[in-house]
Amino acid sequence: MTAQDWAGRIKGAALAGLVAFALAVPLVGIDTNVDDATGHGFTTRFSWVVIAVASVFAGKLALGFVPHFHWAAPQGLRRRTTLKAGRGVFLIGLAAAVFALALPMLPFSSRYLVDLATTVLIYIMLGWGLNIVVGLAGLLNLGYAAFYAVGAYSFALVAQDWGLSFWLALPIAGLLAALFGILLGLPVLRLRGDYLAIVTLGFGEIVRIVLINWGSVTGGPNGIDGIPRPSFFGMPFVRNPPEGITSFSQFFHLDFDPGQRIVFLYYVILLLALLTNLFSLRLRRLPVGLAWEALRDDEIACRALGINPTSVKLSAFAISAMLGGIAGAFFATRQGFISPESFGFQESATVLAIVVLGGLGSQLGVVLAAVVLVTLPEFGREFDQFRMLLFGAAMVAIMLWRPRGLLSARAPSIRLGAGDPA
């Protein structure tokens, strides 16, 4: 490398360092998170500023040495696939399903692990649900937590006030959420991507504000507790069942163990997730599913083909809302209590991150992203604090580097082959 290259590189790195300095001085260099005992209301952290500037300088310099490093050329949809779609993906998915089925019975399994896996599955379901509207239909929904909330709260109210069992209340919660999906869909139908996104953001906020303030129905900031837990065909998972009712452990002649309900809940969400997957895969081949993807690619061409963009968008909203609502209902019954805190923008952002990182439209990608995003905080409290920060950075990075997600592949929904579409 010539001296001129070096000079250019150093100049670039120095400029980056200068920018980093300007960014860091006020917010990194000064720390206002102090108690007033110090008097001034802040302390300084100039060593951090030095570290920040140095890392940016070094990083920018190093970047120049990495061969073939370039941000993804803006080719948008015409990227080459990086993972062979089709057979490979199917086998991986099958293996994952088998693993998931066997999980509680594996030797290294524990209550903690099953509980964690349950959380992962909830987010997988949420991810698949949001995937329909963001990944397939290409509509950016920033308020998905609203449907999650509607499902959870309607389940809680229906199960408590009307005394319906889990299996009856669940579909009702789903339907109510779907209704909300249509309600949200109606005003945003004709909106462009950006406007649609911000309206969904506003919708998410509206739902949250209503949940906090409509105390008579939603319990206000305290939420609703005492939500009934599911039973195994009428047999509750309790140590001492009420008169005349046999508990699960009694019926199977087992010692009562709180872990039994946890395992049962795990299998319930696993079942729901598998059904969601089959449902989604089936939908993608049907006219509505193909219409979603066509709408994402080119709405004007859709109209020219006689496809009604309004009903296509509404169906995407309704179905994705329904899935979110069902996940919410399960969440409610698993926790036993819900409050508005769980349904804010942070939740919507997390699910969006899962969909984006997993690859807009990819079923398997959502699974991988959910596993990573949910389990990462468990590896250390530091991760938990930095979780949202990393999500945000990762979303930007993915758009710059691999816009179609980590598994940027799209398996065709309908294949030409031996006459029978695979």
Next chain:
Amino acid sequence: MSVDKTPLLEVARLSMRFGGVLAVDDVSFTAYAHDITAIIGPNGAGKTTVFNCLTGFYRPSGGKLVFHRDGRAIPLQHLAGYRIARIAGIARTFQNVRLFAGMTVLENLIVAQHARLTRASLYNFGGLIGLPSYRRAEKSAVETARYWLDLLGLTARADDNAGNLPYGQQRRLEIARAMCTDPTLLCVDEPAAGLNPHESHELARLLVTIRDRHELGVLLIEHDMSVVMGISDHIVVLNYGKKIADGSAAEVRRDPAVIAAYLGEDEEEMA
């Protein structure tokens, strides 16, 4: 060549205004079934605007559009965009190819059969539970797609992303996709743009084949005179939004108004 002179589309005193600009000014013509009708004219003459009014993308400022199908007269100017394709059976292609680039070639052709498949699947519910009647409909849709794939020589690339096709094939795929909606009138907007002479010739042959084998009329916007003169049964010439000529290829070629509008063009272009 057409013998059947039943009118398919009647454009009566169509006008389209954008703010202060009158893009289409009192244009009237008739397109006949089984004919290839070409709309030509210098750039900015209002040709694509006419298309957009026909296919529901613009609401005309004035005039009437009447479409004849199955003995009915369907007024077009008040139909919402996507319904024109469904109810009237008018299909179109676009000046800048608008394929579904993220979907495969086959899927593009299947999406075009959306209306029929939705009915067969009982609004998707039947499809969800795997009704045999839906499976049959899906198979037949694939067969229809296969017919076009074979005609265009694209069968080997059926499962490739439509965006990966070479430009000329993309254009032809777009026409095939429009045909999969089983239209009564096919509107093609500058299909030969960007094609070399060999590809243009192939395209012209495709349009003639379509006209001959299928029960429809074709409306064609085109600048490539070799294509236009070679295959059009009837030509309408626009300039500055007004119609300046209307007749057979031979008549239009000799029309002094048309020659004047194209003044500066090589006379060979008109031959």
Next chain:
Amino acid sequence: MSYFLQQFVNGLTLGAIYGLIAIGYTMVYGIVGMINFAHGEVYMIGAFVSLITFLVLGAVGITWVPLALMLVLLSAMGFTAVYGWTVERIAYRPLRGSFRLAPLISAIGMSIFLQNYVQLLQGARVKTLAPVITGGFTVMQNGGFAVQVSYLQIVIVAITIALMAGFSIMIAATPLGRAQRACEQDMTMAALLGINVDRTISQTFVLGAILAAVAGLMVTLYYGVIDFFIGFLAGIKAFTAAVLGGIGSLPGAMLGGFLIGLIEAFWSGYFSAEYKDVAVFGILILVLIFRPSGLLGRPEVEKV
């Protein structure tokens, strides 16, 4: 009547702040056709930098109000401008040719990142500032209720109007303004004519950030309390203001800002304070359904 007037004064002040943020949204949308979701966070950073600068000045003993204000203003505008510039450079510029959702998602990611960045560095608790500009006067007294206008409110509205006027002149008369308008209309052509499109876009973001910084300073002075989350809500409301006024129109952004401020003040004054945000979001939805081009904007014709 006096209650009404008080709400009016309050709403106007609030509206000035929204208007300044809204200008940033509308300028960026006009030139690159995207909503800068991170703009609310830039405003929040402006508020934090203002507060921090006040604290630092207090620590080094600069307490004469006019001087302190000037220094804080410069500091906030300067540092926030760098943030605005960096966001565009990192998260938007590389994605200019990409598919439709990419810059949107990147913007959301940036917004989330900045919120948590400030939260981690400065803590999640609210930050307070002792009142800097105090005092006011009573405009009228009506049966026990006095309509009071504080000097701060006057300062805020006056500065906003001055900035607004300055901006309009800039857009109309300076090379930058002309370059901006050219890029808004036809970016390719502007580039062909020798306009440095990248730099024009960067400058637009920087200008928006500067205005947001001023808004951040004002909100710090006015409420005396800030936290890392203020950008989120203010961002949506300011965007609503931009849409209400007509996206792409500078006077529209200002008008929209004042209107939203007034609506919020009157709603919480006469109906319920808890649901004031719902009222504003409701406005957003109504405008987008019934008059998407806003009050002062021009309807967009779809290019087929």
